[in-house]
Amino acid sequence: MPFYPVLPPDVMSSGVEDAVLGLLGQAGMVAVRVADLASPARQGLGRDGRTALVAAGAGRIRSGDLVVWLKPVAVAPAVVRRDGRVQAAGHPAEHARLGVAEQRLDELCGIPRVIDQVARSVALEGRVKGAARRAMTPGLAIRFTLLMTLVPDGGYPEVLGILLGDLVLVPWQRPFQVPTAAVACTWREALGPAPLERLRDMALAGIDGAHRSHDYRAVAMGDLVSPAVGDVHGARACVIDGVVLM
Numbered sequence: 282m283p284f285y286p287v288l289p290p291d292v293m294s295s296g297v298e299d300a301v302l303g304l305l306g307q308a309g310m311v312a313v314r315v316a317d318l319a320s321p322a323r324q325g326l327g328r329d330g331r332t333a334l335v336a337a338g339a340g341r342i343r344s345g346d347l348v349v350w351l352k353p354v355a356v357a358p359a360v361v362r363r364d365g366r367v368q369a370a371g372h373p374a375e376h377a378r379l380g381v382a383e384q385r386l387d388e389l390c391g392i393p394r395v396i397d398q399v400a401r402s403v404a405l406e407g408r409v410k411g412a413a414r415r416a417m418t419p420g421l422a423i424r425f426t427l428l429m430t431l432v433p434d435g436g437y438p439e440v441l442g443i444l445l446g447d448l449v450l451v452p453w454q455r456p457f458q459v460p461t462a463a464v465a466c467t468w469r470e471a472l473g474p475a476p477l478e479r480l481r482d483m484a485l486a487g488i489d490g491a492h493r494s495h496d497y498r499a500v501a502m503g504d505l506v507s508p509a510v511g512d513v514h515g516a517r518a519c520v521i522d523g524v525v526l527m
Contacts, residue, residue: 305353313339315347319367331452332366354447360454373448373457374421379428386480389487396423399476409471416460422468423476437462 312446321339327330341346358370379386379396387395400420409415417425425444432440441459449459460468 289325302356305356309353311351311353312342314342314353315349320350321361321367323364326366327362329454331368333368333452335367355451357451366452368452368454370454372418372455373445373451373453374418376448377421377424377444377446379444382427382431383424383509385485386484390480390483391487392483395480395483396420396427396430398418399423399479403472403476405471406466406473407471408484415466416458416464419472419476422472425465426469426472427480437465441465449517459470467482 306317314335316334318334320326320332322328322332322521338348354378355369355373357376358368360368362368385395390489392398398421399422401421402419403419405419421444428440428444429435435443438459438461445459447459468482
């Protein structure tokens with residue numbers, strides 16, 4: 282159940298790179314000859330083994346060649362260490378998305394990447410303080426909370442595993458592990474209800490706009506994606522574990 286995108290929108294490129302990234306987003310698969318794969322480190326996989334293999338002078342693929350078929354996980358700038366190891370700049374939280382559910386939320390709110398916009402205004406409370414880069418971020422905590430409503434039978438570790446997926450396999454410039462249940466719980470408390478309430482209000486405003494421009498019966502109950510309570514044309518709507526009650 283992949284929720285992260287092949288081509289995250291925060292990647293900047295130009296010219297030929299734009300065309301290549303566009304093809305990558307359409308194809309969703311990369312083929313590299315086994316003979317072209319090599320370690321960029323001077324010895325083995327280098328210190329601690331945290332490197333990606335690279336395609337060394339990729340040759341033309343011919344019938345019968347052994348080929349590795351790769352699913353792109355993230356597009357990010359490279360960080361090359363002194364011993365040659367190739368790692369990814371950034372943080373997996375910058376690439377984790379809720380897939381179609383998040384696209385629908387953006388459409389309802391009329392704001393691209395609305396979760397990230399809300400996350401930037403979050404004032405963390407409790408035991409999470411400061412702006413230091415940690416295993417979680419406000420944006421990841423918001424997406425984690427929303428995803429819990431779509432996986433009502435899943436525990437914290439399972440939901441985080443679904444959200445981060447293969448992003449944890451990328452050799453990031455800083456070692457990364459899936460946050461524990463205790464860490465996720467701490468971040469949910471630090472996040473507080475305000476960010477989810479803001480998303481709820483923005484989504485309900487979008488639904489109300491659809492009500493006013495169309496017949497209210499054309500709006501699906503699945504448009505409500507946050508675990509919250511609100512008014513929809515005078516009716517009280519409550520979302521609990523992904524189930525909508527009117």
